[in-house]
Amino acid sequence: MPTRYTSDVSGMSTIQQHTYDNGLTLLVEPMPGVQSVGMAMLLPGGTADEPADQLGLYSVLCEMLHRGAGDRDARAHSEALDQLGVKRGTDVRTQHVRLDASILSERLPTALPLLFDMIRRPHLSDEGFGPARELALQAIEALEDEPQQKVMIELKQRHLPEPFGRSSLGRRKDLQQLTAAQVRAGFAERSVSQGAILSLAGAVDFETTRDQVGELLGDWSGSASEAVESASAERGTHHVPAESAQQHIGVAYDALPENDPMSMTQRVGIAVLSGGMSGRLFTEVREKRGLCYAVAAQYAATRDRGSVFGYAGTTTQRAAETLEVMVAELKRVCDGVDEDEFQRAIVGLKSRVVMQGESTSARANALANDFYVFGRPRALEEVAAEIDAVSLDGLNQFLDRNRPDSMTVLNIGSEPLSIPTT
Amino acid sequence: MPTRYTSDVSGMSTIQQHTYDNGLTLLVEPMPGVQSVGMAMLLPGGTADEPADQLGLYSVLCEMLHRGAGDRDARAHSEALDQLGVKRGTDVRTQHVRLDASILSERLPTALPLLFDMIRRPHLSDEGFGPARELALQAIEALEDEPQQKVMIELKQRHLPEPFGRSSLGRRKDLQQLTAAQVRAGFAERSVSQGAILSLAGAVDFETTRDQVGELLGDWSGSASEAVESASAERGTHHVPAESAQQHIGVAYDALPENDPMSMTQRVGIAVLSGGMSGRLFTEVREKRGLCYAVAAQYAATRDRGSVFGYAGTTTQRAAETLEVMVAELKRVCDGVDEDEFQRAIVGLKSRVVMQGESTSARANALANDFYVFGRPRALEEVAAEIDAVSLDGLNQFLDRNRPDSMTVLNIGSEPLSIPTT
Structure with missing residues (x-):
């Protein structure tokens, strides 16, 4: 049946x-x-x-x-x-x-x-x-x-x-x-x-x-085991030397796996940072300061683990300030989000759900991913309802309790970079 | 009205x-x-x-x-x-x-x-x-x-x-x-x-x-002149030096403007070369010889002018052979296309028209472009009918009469390249 x-x-x-x-x-x-x-x-x-x-x-x-x-x-x-x-x-x-x-x-x-x-x-x-x-x-x-x-x-x-x-x-x-x-x-x-x-x-x-x-x-058969963790993560701060006038900066910290009941709250928090042109990262790093051409943060979660990955590409000269401002924004969002930016994040996420729902290919991929993560597919309306169920208070409580404690940093360019200790 | x-x-x-x-x-x-x-x-x-x-x-x-x-x-x-x-x-x-x-x-x-x-x-x-x-x-x-x-x-x-x-x-x-x-x-x-x-x-x-x-x-006003040609093209063979183990190779030759009655025929010819995974460039350069990871040709036409642009990315060691095979294929297609590959090109183009027609954004952009090029928008069914109107004989005649006589070549990498004279 x-x-x-x-x-x-x-x-x-x-x-x-x-x-x-x-x-x-x-x-x-x-x-x-x-x-x-x-x-x-x-x-x-x-x-x-x-x-x-x-x-x-x-x-x-x-x-x-x-x-x-x-x-x-x-x-x-x-x-x-x-x-x-x-x-x-x-x-x-x-x-x-x-x-x-x-x-x-x-x-x-x-x-x-x-x-x-x-x-x-x-x-x-x-x-x-x-x-x-x-x-x-x-x-x-x-x-x-x-x-x-x-x-x-x-x-x-x-x-x-x-x-x-x-x-x-x-x-x-x-x-x-x-x-x-x-x-x-x-x-x-x-x-x-x-x-x-x-x-x-x-x-x-x-x-x-x-x-x-x-x-x-119907005649297909067989099963396979799932991979398990075999060694802990290296983490830390890394520099990959490259002869270039550009610096490519990546920052990562832990986030919820996608099947965690609070994962949509995490997603809304990242949307405040990087969800639209009025998102904090775009506004603070790119628009106001003109520090770098590209900056973004992404919530990358699968069934059993999740991370936030941030990226910025800039010149060697501006790299230290770019990293500093980016990390400051990733932390500052945990001090609280206001009603307006919360609403923009919600509207942005819901709009994207509807628009992606109009592509047969995107929809097929979302169904398969949902089944792997949640054990069942989600209707578009269900995803929209999950977004609506996130409250501003719930988001701010979550952010306050889930501050990025340690970040992995890696840059490709002529000079090593690190997060300034404050 | x-x-x-x-x-x-x-x-x-x-x-x-x-x-x-x-x-x-x-x-x-x-x-x-x-x-x-x-x-x-x-x-x-x-x-x-x-x-x-x-x-x-x-x-x-x-x-x-x-x-x-x-x-x-x-x-x-x-x-x-x-x-x-x-x-x-x-x-x-x-x-x-x-x-x-x-x-x-x-x-x-x-x-x-x-x-x-x-x-x-x-x-x-x-x-x-x-x-x-x-x-x-x-x-x-x-x-x-x-x-x-x-x-x-x-x-x-x-x-x-x-x-x-x-x-x-x-x-x-x-x-x-x-x-x-x-x-x-x-x-x-x-x-x-x-x-x-x-x-x-x-x-x-x-x-x-x-x-x-x-x-x-409604209260908007004004008009603007259109740009006219002010200097002829440089053309020729060019090398942009770069410290890299990779070579990026571009090749260009003249093609019809998009509002030419034969432009769809030109498009079908390029689809034979680069329209799908069985396209000639992909098959000959990438699949059979494993010469390069990426290879493609694109018909880039606007209202008043058109070009074919080819690209291949490979290692310095394979660059000369890659360019040679790519150029040979761009020329060989003018010797004739067979019924099967013609049909695949037609089906591929029509499928893409339908799939792009399902995206509201792609459709809006196509309408605006059509109006600029043709002075009127084309319905999806009209574009499909234009594709169907191309015949194998018509294509082969067109290709035979429109051989790429001279190509502009540019590569970025450690070594200069040029088309071998045969």
Whole structure:
């Protein structure tokens, strides 16, 4: 029997759910007025599950999933999907390998077998392995020319405990020694039905899809263990030298995991800092002082852990002041938020929920993420109600009791930086 | 009387249009099943219209439009828009300054006066000028750490004739001498109703909006001249030295302007090269040879001119071969396309049209761009019909007759590159 979630708030969205005998969960949300379908598939295995000397394993796997599957070699498979106009991509996250796709509704039944071949019957051939590993190595090298990305990757590695801070790009020396057989073994371990999540949103019918998915994936089986913490986080203050007139600054501190009952309160607090153009960070660091071109803070939470990551990019000359002002604002918000900025944060978050809810792809990904985090999908109206349930008093109490006690800091640039002691 | 465009293809979309006495054009496309409204406003003045010694003028203007307007100072104006959950941005293009916004439908009537204040009554104060210019200068400096962007900016400058290849970021020495008075003069010249285009798509009613816009912008006036070519393009082969293990390679050649009757044929040809994962560039350069992580070609056309821009990012060691293979593919496509890849290109383009048509913001921007290019907006079904009207024979004839005769090449990296003479 499918479970139905109909919102109490406005009754507009209906999400339907089915869990197959093999443990695969299907989530379907029909959306009015669209012709496309967004699809997301999460496999239970990510960077945290890579063997400690095979970092980058799932990055290479993601590349190889596009290189032949089922009865089709790389070229035939790729052409068959393009013939249907299917936009698709694969990526690896901390706990999952993700396949996502956008498809016009009428072509969904023809596209699904091709997409499922990728996660059930990929060829993972020796022939495909060479270029795939080469590209994974190049992605690491290319990061040297993308310091804005690199700073956040390096920061996350130092802020989170092993194995949860790993870069999805992997590690050069591991990739150099990786073999096709290891990729095949890693795939076999993680292409399992138990814990896999498939979500579709848009112009899609629940019953038809449930039956087709059942036929195509009913014989899937297997389960996989979840990664556990193996070493505590490094934390501290770090400098990655680079010949540049720019400084890229990252700051991290602990926050609630997403399934904590107070996580929406945490999210509202970050929205006060960085939610709109009148957010405190943008106003204080960028607008008033013109200290840096880009500044933002982000609440990055998954099921079991959460962090706030702050970023600023500026010149070497302004870097110390930028870091000082940014950290001061991250702390000052805990002294209290006023009614007006609270209301702006609430309105901003709710508007974004509605706008993201209009994209079939964003919606499919939100459903799958919700199921992983909360064990069930949330209707848009439910998310909106959660935002509305946060009160100004509740927020201020929360902020007062959850001051960022210690921050991990990392900068890329010519000079080391650190938070001034006050 | 509003003009109505109802598609002959499926009759689903209805775009309505009104031109006010002062020359401002309003385009409205209601979309089913959405709560948001996408808005785009184009002012007739862009980088091509900047005085030759004030490059970056409109970049600074765009920054200053957010710093106080109408009865509100910078902070009050920004807070008022955030209070309504309005997501907005400004940018400068070759021929236009653009303001775009996403708004929930119910708040549109309250948001419009605030948004129109930005383009009618911005304060452009001396106080706001300092940080705005500072940020514009920082954006130029930050480009040094974004070579993937920089290569395309430098390439465009050399490939297009003055003043059409200018960078939206401007020029350092001009920005250093720019004054607030010059920004105010530049604004006065370009905030004119004649040639201005306002488009809204989503949960929006035509009559109500037409009346409100008439009330708010009816007293607007003025017109502006269009930029003309002042110097021919530099073209040739260029190397921008950089200390990096990466090479960023850009290639450009002439293509049709977008309002040419054959421009859709040109677009299909580029889709064969770079339209999907089975596109020739992706297959030949990335998949088969593993030469580079990123490779793409893009048909970049505006009303009066068009170009194809190709990009590849790779290591120094593979750069020469990457350029050689990329250029060979750009030329080889003119020898002919087969039925299968033609069909994939058509399906891919049509799918993208439908998917982009589901975003209120993308749709509003497409309407405004269409009006500038074609003098009228195109319904989605009309664009789809234009794609369908391209035949394989027509494409192959076109490609055979429009071989890229000379290419502009620019690379950023440690070694100069050039196209091998064959």
